[in-house]
Amino acid sequence: MIEPGAVFELPAQLAQPPQTAKQASPPARESRWVIVVSNRTDCRDRGQETVLAVLCSAQTEYADRHDVHVRQGDGGLSRTSIAQTDLVFAILKDELAEDRYRGTVLRDTLGQIRARLADALGFAGPS
Numbered sequence: 001m002i003e004p005g006a007v008f009e010l011p012a013q014l015a016q017p018p019q020t021a022k023q024a025s026p027p028a029r030e031s032r033w034v035i036v037v038s039n040r041t042d043c044r045d046r047g048q049e050t051v052l053a054v055l056c057s058a059q060t061e062y063a064d065r066h067d068v069h070v071r072q073g074d075g076g077l078s079r080t081s082i083a084q085t086d087l088v089f090a091i092l093k094d095e096l097a098e099d100r101y102r103g104t105v106l107r108d109t110l111g112q113i114r115a116r117l118a119d120a121l122g123f124a125g126p127s
Contacts, residue, residue, distance in 0.1 A: 002043045005110040006036045007075035007102045055087040066120045076103025085117040
């Protein structure tokens, strides 16, 4: 089910970060993991064709101020990862098929992701 905090494993071509276009030989990936950050209303509204998601990366050594650490097992993640809140994008709900669903992150984890997302977008107050 599509809900806030749901984790999906998508084919790589559906969730490529923009910097891969600049890389001479980006790493080959079959899939990418994303976490849905849209509100519950948008997730359930049949008239809303898209939801917002943030990209995950298992390369935790590259974490920066916009990233949230997500522990292995949280949301079904097979490795400790980072939720990259500066890599948020709209994805068609049709792409979030049941067989791609991996789990749902803990409420506290989703809260941290949304807070960091608000900060990245400049909604967390003056900076």
